[in-house]
Amino acid sequence: MIGLTARQWEYYRDLIFELTNKELKLKYKSSMLGFVWSLLLPFTHALVYFVAFKYILRIKVENYALFLIVGLFVWQWFANSILAGTGAVLSNGNLIKKTKFPYEFLVVAVIISEWLHFILAFVTIFIFLGIYGIPPNVYWMFIPLLMVMQSILNLGFAFFVASITVFFRDMVWFINIFLNMFFYLTPIIYPIDMIPDRLRIFIVDGNPMALFVALYRQIIIYGTFDYLYLALAILYSVVIFLFGWWVFSKLKWKFAEVL
Amino acid sequence: MTGEQQEVVIEVKNLWKTYVLYHHIVTSFKEVVLHFPRLFRKLRQSRFEVLKDVSFEVKKGEVFGIMGHNGAGKSTLLALIAGVIKPDKGTIKVRGRISPLLELGAGFHPELTGRENIILNGLLLGMTKKEIMERFEEIVEFSELGHFIEEPIRIYSSGMVARLGFSVAVHTNPDILLVDEVLAVGDAHFQQKCLRKMQELRDSGVTMVFVSHSRAQMESICDRIMTIDHGRVVSIEQIRKNAKKATA
Ligand SMILES: Nc1ncnc2c1ncn2[C@@H]1O[C@H](COP(=O)(O)OP(=O)(O)O)[C@@H](O)[C@H]1O
Ligand SMILES: [Mg+2]
Secondary structure (H helix, E strand, O other), X not given: OOOOOHHHHXXXXXXXXXXXXXXXXXXXXXXXOOHHHHHHXXXXXXXXXXXXXXXXXXXOOOOHHHHHHHHHHHHHHXXXXXXXXXXXXXXXXXXXXXXXXXXXXXXXXXXXXXXXXXXXXXXXXXXXXXXHOOOOOHHHHHHHHHHHHHHHHHHHHHHHHHHHHHHOOOHHHHHHHHHHHXXXXXXXXXXXXXXXXXXXXXXXXXXXXXXXXXXXXXXXXXXXXXXXXXXXXXXXXXXXXXXXXXXHHHHHHHHHHHO | OOOOOOOEEEEEEEEEEEEEOHHHHOOOHHHHHHOHHHHHHHHHHOEEEEEEEEEEEEEXXXXXXXXXXXXXXXXXXXXXXXXXXXXXXXXXXXXXXXXXXXXXXXXXXXXXXXXXXXXXXXHHOOOOHHHXXXXXXXXXXXXXXXXXXXXXXXXXXXXXXXXXXXXXHHHOOOOEEEEEOHHHOOOHHHHHHHHHHHHHHHHOXXXXXXXXXXXXXXXXXXXXXXXXXXXEEEEEEEOOOOHHHHHO
């Protein structure tokens, strides 16, 4: 990054800005409520889980509504990034076939657009903190780091699905099944301490999303922080990012031929 | 070949290109399951040799025409020069900035407006937003799209798309312009305008590779014309001698 000239900086800034802008425009081009929808979805999920788990299954979790909101927002960000990633290359065939440019930026733009959604959702968490009377704490300073690391994780997955989908359109179905299974196998609607010890190593220690959800909850709700979780989350994110990027760069030469 | 040493800006050497038809191999999971026995045969059938041992050079400021029947491999050759696809064998060396491939249904996003597409295209070509905005009025004016510039591209006619595509390509200061049969869709007035613009660009030293169906159009502007047949170069004719000097 140091080798970039002022003009290159300006160029990449403009490119990312315009591509992200395009993502957002296309997403909401014929929707009246726009951004509101992407908030409404996790909120309605939260409401349904709240009723089902709190009043029917009688789960014993303190501040369960806040617990759900934090988990679902973090998960939704991940799931939406991957789903949007499937179309990042596919829906830009016209551009890819005519001009040679760093296609990676198409995926980056999708990831940034989903990140903006998450930021907006995150603001609503403040309202809940106010209701529950939970003050911010010193660990909040880790939140930007968590967001950067999860963006890298999302980007890795998105690189992978964006390039594979070009050759294998059914990928979208696999993604849906994968996300559905992954959601219930990740401690989002239930707490980690309900998971039997021998399963914890798979469901928590080996699962970057479980770690991210747990870290956000520790910071926001409980005012604690687990550095081992953070280290593991960073490790998985970087590995998945590098793998996704590698797959993308191996396949990108064929995009213009296949689209 | 005129004795005078002109710089070579496009150098294509022993180029081979084969398409693998991926869609025949894995279109969907259903295909794989239902047609498994036939899949292997299909795999063998689905390789297609488009360009065979193609070599040529284009010099700076030259207008190089490519002719050939439908499916001869002209568009593929332009895509290789533009660098959007890669050859299997052989080399392509290009010096300078290339315009977007100008062909039917240019590289626009159908849901974005003409204005948004101009900005996006400029960026993908390597220009900053500021550089694009400096030329914006000129681009819109040349395209003669008027208020349609604020409408999404999907409602444009093919002639309108071609006009905008051509206008963006020529106004982004390319060193090399690749034009693939775009003029066929515009009306006579716009064709004339484009040809004039191309002559103007040639005089200012822009190199052009031009594919058209009209032999007359080709001869009116090209310095040399290459004919390809089923992916092989048949001939390279010199149409004009010392074109650069004649116009200077
Ligand atoms: N992306 C592609 N994948 C597979 N085959 C292709 C692709 N593009 C072109 N072809 C095939 O390659 C041949 C040459 O195409 P093209 O270069 O477009 O010819 P031309 O422009 O001379 O009419 C055609 O038979 C066409 O069907
Ligand atoms: Mg063609």
